Amino acid sequence: MADASAPVFTSKTDAKINLIGLTREQLRARLEEDFALEPKKARMRASQIWQWIYTHGVKDFAEMTNISKDLRAGLTGKYRLTRPEIVEHRVSSDGTRKYLLRFAPGVEAEAVFIPGVGKAGALCVSSQVGCTLNCTFCHTGTQRLVRNLTAAEITAQVLVAKDDIGEWPSSKDERQLTNIVFMGMGEPLYNLDNVSDAIGIIADGEGISISRRRITVSTSGIVPEFHKLGTGTEAMLAISLHATNDELRNELVPINKKYPLEQLLQACRDYPGVSNARRITFEYVMLKGVNDSDAEARELVRLLKGIPAKINLIPFNPWEGSGYECADWSRIEAFAEIVNRAGYASPIRTPRGRDIGAACGQLKTDSVKQRASEARRARLYGDGLSDTTTAAGE
Structure with a gap:
């Protein structure tokens, strides 16, 4: 079971963009816009980052050793590599x-x-x-x-x-x-x-x-x-x-x-x-x-x-x-x-x-069945369970 405080994959409260799942073109465009990179350099950096994410599976920009420290710091400030x-x-x-x-x-x-x-x-x-x-x-x-x-x-x-x-x-x-x-x-x-x-x-x-x-x-x-x-x-x-x-x-x-x-x-x-x-x-x-x-x-x-x-x-x-x-x-x-x-x-x-x-x-997510059961129990017995126990889609 994951830590309940673990970051959610998609978050409305985290302004940082998750790079996982961007296409190559989307990643290049982000770098070009956010760091004012020339198109050729943006493509090169996008290729480097892509390989770190999908060839090496890194979860921290600090591990991207062929990218300058300054750019790594900039990437850390704007983006994230969050898993679900x-x-x-x-x-x-x-x-x-x-x-x-x-x-x-x-x-x-x-x-x-x-x-x-x-x-x-x-x-x-x-x-x-x-x-x-x-x-x-x-x-x-x-x-x-x-x-x-x-x-x-x-x-x-x-x-x-x-x-x-x-x-x-x-x-x-x-x-x-x-x-x-x-x-x-x-x-x-x-x-x-x-x-x-x-x-x-x-x-x-x-x-x-x-x-x-x-x-x-x-x-x-x-x-x-x-x-x-x-x-x-x-x-x-x-x-x-x-x-x-x-x-x-x-x-x-x-x-x-x-x-x-x-x-x-x-x-x-x-x-x-x-x-x-x-x-x-x-x-x-x-x-x-x-x-x-x-x-x-x-x-x-x-x-x-x-x-x-x-x-x-x-x-x-x-x-x-x-x-x-x-x-x-x-x-x-x-x-x-x-x-x-x-x-x-x-x-x-x-x-x-x-x-x-x-x-x-x-x-079928076990959580759906479990949460539906908990919600029914709360309605029947008033045991103080919060509204968050209601399953998605129920």
Whole structure:
């Protein structure tokens, strides 16, 4: 648990600008304006500061040893390098790490580092606090939307994870964090501008330097934004699919009523850069007696014909009040066999972090539940709890 007096990531009372999350151009412009630097010199200084922040992970301007003492003092007077507060840090028995981060009062989201995924390990980041999509099987979707996260707040999730696993400098060999997946809280394509800026920072070769081909954006199907995502970020695309007909998908993923399967799959075929080397991932949560039959496996194969694709089969992670059960393991394997025989890779995703509520579909800030409980107790018993116990979004 972080110190309650720790500085908040974004603060209306701190006049200093937090440099974390500024794009390169924004950082250059700030230096040019605040220190009256010539454009060429401002670019050089911006490059130096950028590398200290994103290659070395420094938290203090005093550590930027290739910058003059006078300028370091000036930077300290005007700017800060604040990380968000880590409200809770939990480590699963399987090594998965979950971070509950506070960006501002009432603005909290979760990120999850999963070792042994992709080339070495993946960080699942959030793009919103809460969600508007109300997918019926997803616990995260039961927390209503508070707001979009900024590019700075998305980028900071990566810095926090790298701090925790000792991943500095970013250029070190045998890196643990090699993949970024936008599969945490929220719908990334409802916050595409900030997601795009964050991807630009994360992928920059002079900083964190995670390849755009190792950054995946998962969407429930906000079809009009696909082209902008593909051309603007070159990120890999993942589709939260979960059903093979509109009637069932309307129930499981209500946004399907607006962008039905025919539109969604055509947008996938048209996704910029899609090829056998840049396949689209289709996520399919396995729900007992709902979407797990052999007939649905065959229909899934038919629907995806002509789309370079792989299919992630996700055992459902139960949560109280969901009304769903996970499909039997033998049923999941039979489903996978049909899809595999049709030529599609269909790995069964091993549940990770279930014991700390970090598995797929489980992300929902514990603070929301805890604070809501405290607020109810205060109303019932008048125990003097302050108004600050009311959760964001409650």
